[in-house]
Amino acid sequence: MLTRRHAIALAAALSLASVVPAAAQSVTLRSADIHPDGYPTVEAVKYFGEVVSQKTNGRIKVQVFNSGQLGQEKDTIEQTRFGVIDLNRVNTAPFNNLIPETAVLGLPFLFRSVDHMYKVVDGPLGEEIAKAFEPHGLIVLGFFDSGARSIYNSKKPIKTLEDMKGMKIRVQQSDLFIAMINALGANATPMPFGELYSALQTGLVDGAENNYPSYESVKHYEVAKYYSLTEHSMAPEVFVMSKRSWDKLTPADQAIFKDAGKQATLKMRELWAKRDADAKAVVIKGGALINEVDKKPFIDAMKPVYDKFVTSDKMKSLVERIRATQ
Template sequence: MQYKLIFLALLFLSISSCKEGDGNKVLYLGHTLPQSHPVHKGILEFQNALEAKSGGTLKVKIFPDAQLGSEREVLELLQIGSVAATKVSAATLSNFVPEYHVLGIPYLFRDKQHQFDVLEGEIGKSILEKGSKFWLRGLCYYDAGSRSFYTSNKAIRTPDDLEGLKIRVMNNQMAINMVNSMGGSATPLAYGELYTAIQQGVVDGAENNPPSFVSSNHYEISKYYTLDQHSSVPDVLLIGTKFWEKLSAEEKVWVQEAADESAQAQKKFWSDSVDESMRIAREAGVEVIIPEKSLFAEKSKSVVEEFVKEFPEMAPIVNKIKNN
């Protein structure tokens, strides 16, 4: 029944096209995150900037909290034109646009500065443009931090400590290969089921960034958080080409400028959220471990080698990023 209601609502949005009665264009934007999340705050910046630049003729209506479905479902809605825009993880997007697989490579970026030099430069913009042939035009990247391991009963100080542990990962081949290469047992599992799975011992832990570790309340049942920072997969703000093509040249400029400005604001929201999340975790008694990251990076080298072997056309992008 719930999905039927969602379908009917989306059908109405599709029929209503992109205009209100007063002629203003409305950009429907759906995403899966709660309104307290720093990425949602970045999207609010996009909304405010776009309405200001357009003098109110371009409006953004936001549907957070997975109101319009999962990340994959909303991407499909963009492709058919029922929804104008969304924010998704580059990991999810890689199932639609192959070049985004590259951004999930473990230890691809040397540090945060290197990451955003790449993403906001020629390489990152080129990847954003690759989605247009799949009706998914990238506008900008949002900071989604670095993913690290957390466990319920055993501390991870070196890769050897992962041996025999069931670690929940996204249903993404790169993430699965990475955990397995380090000695763990990668276990794809729906995010909504993870709290109970850790609590009941179905899995021994998971991997995610600090804001997600805290907002999901996983810090309540995970005693150890190891900041190995194995991957830094960004989020991507996207607009469907079916909506994009309805915009005038001037409106397209406004949309892109608003997106770029929101990305810069979102970095600060993210940084503040990381600091606050780590404070909450430590005060709750979580042991935060700073390991020797090179040990984990060494173990995951085989993942990169296998990826380049399977997708040789991606090798030039990987090399450009490493040499950037």
């Protein structure tokens, strides 16, 4: 990982952010994503770039580096904070240790539905959480859908808590997700997403947890065919911009970026709904075995997770207000 000094030096050398506001010269901003080309998040950020380019008459362009070309999420977050990368699409989970408010969004079984999640992140609560990013050098341009995450593995269908015992389950590099999987009786194994296929293939881990499009896009169903509908998390993705890059924009360009972020969010959700249905069909055709889960015991097992992570009055208030959102 880049040290602070090296990140700042590299940012200065690249000078991407430093030239945006100065004149009408053309500049290309770099955006990172770990997902492959064609994935809804990647296509939505491309759309964002089209809107920005159109509204600035081609003065500002966006180049999307997909498939982890600029690094895994944990590394690209640091680079974005220091302005080495201008834009970044990341799951909220890797931010949990840095920005406690994001941990609330990933709490298991908190959102009743995708629509409930939209109402939360698109309203005052979403604005409140977005503001918590700014002291850490990031500006939120949109909350993308991440679908419902479920557990999949190479051994057997997960139907009860007993089935989880002793299984090695890959999780994101987040204390919250580690605690959640451990609370279910499995052994949480944090690792970068890009390393997961081989880990499943070699038996380094037994399974993982994610949504249908992620499960399908990197062909995890080939090496872990049991997909169990725990639907334990609906944590959104977040599309952020480096505050160093943002501060170099004129107020007029900032308004363009904010509007483009909203348009890209709607585009992503539209693309996501179709991709989710298509991905489910692909994995079933590819041999995935999908089963329902009695969720109540899984929900009941989450009390220690809430006790551990929802400790401050601020976080307790966020949870209560999210649950109260209709």
